[in-house]
Amino acid sequence: MEIKPIAYFRSPFSSKFGIPKQAGLVAGLEGQIVFEPEFRNPDALRGMEGFDFLWLIWEFSANRHKANSPVVRPPVLGGNEKVGVFATRSPFRPNNIGLSSVRISHIDWETPRGPVIYVKGADLMDMTPIFDIKPYVVYADSHPDARSGFVDNRKWKKLDVEISEEVERYLLLQGLAAEKIEVLKDVLAQDPRPHYQKKPHKVYGMPYEGLDIHFTVCDQTLTVVK
Numbered sequence: 001m002e003i004k005p006i007a008y009f010r011s012p013f014s015s016k017f018g019i020p021k022q023a024g025l026v027a028g029l030e031g032q033i034v035f036e037p038e039f040r041n042p043d044a045l046r047g048m049e050g051f052d053f054l055w056l057i058w059e060f061s062a063n064r065h066k067a068n069s070p071v072v073r074p075p076v077l078g079g080n081e082k083v084g085v086f087a088t089r090s091p092f093r094p095n096n097i098g099l100s101s102v103r104i105s106h107i108d109w110e111t112p113r114g115p116v117i118y119v120k121g122a123d124l125m126d127m128t129p130i131f132d133i134k135p136y137v138v139y140a141d142s143h144p145d146a147r148s149g150f151v152d153n154r155k156w157k158k159l160d161v162e163i164s165e166e167v168e169r170y171l172l173l174q175g176l177a178a179e180k181i182e183v184l185k186d187v188l189a190q191d192p193r194p195h196y197q198k199k200p201h202k203v204y205g206m207p208y209e210g211l212d213i214h215f216t217v218c219d220q221t222l223t224v225v226k
Helices: 149-153 165-173 178-189
Strands: 007-010 030-035 053-059 097-108 116-120 128-135 160-163 204-208 211-218 221-224
Touching (some): 160 178
Parallel strands (some): 160 221
Antiparallel strands (some): 007 030, 053 097, 211 221
């Protein structure tokens, strides 16, 4: 079977560092689905405006190494326990295919790039290839009473995020709107650090909206330093 991208995702993240570890964790995080020229026919999206959520099937395109182990260390387990790769959502898989549910914000039907779908809550890096899009339907896709394995027994605790007035003023001067600063805080609260790096006072950096965000983490408090 030949598979090729139908679209690419536009995201505030130019690298995978800092991207939320699951879709929906940062509900206000915005992105765009931009179709390849041969798929820019509005008829292909006819009826989509009646749905709230979409499933995206995409490629972990930033993975440089082929998965070669049947077990992985999920971040929700602190990176210290191994479970089977097919019992996780790890990006390191035999086939680099991701699946995310995202909320439709709106559809711009007439742009120079064809119809563009604006979505929120995605966990995709900028220029991620998208292979397919399917609507989320409640009667088939929602299972509110389902068990979630080891995830049920490990509560993910958000970090407290501190951004000084000086740093916040600088972000505003750089053109980062107040609502996007709030989204940044939500992203940072998810603890973007790799699960194997938990050194207090180490300075980490990540790209966001074209800016380099540097921060430290001590105990449960993340501080943006510059």
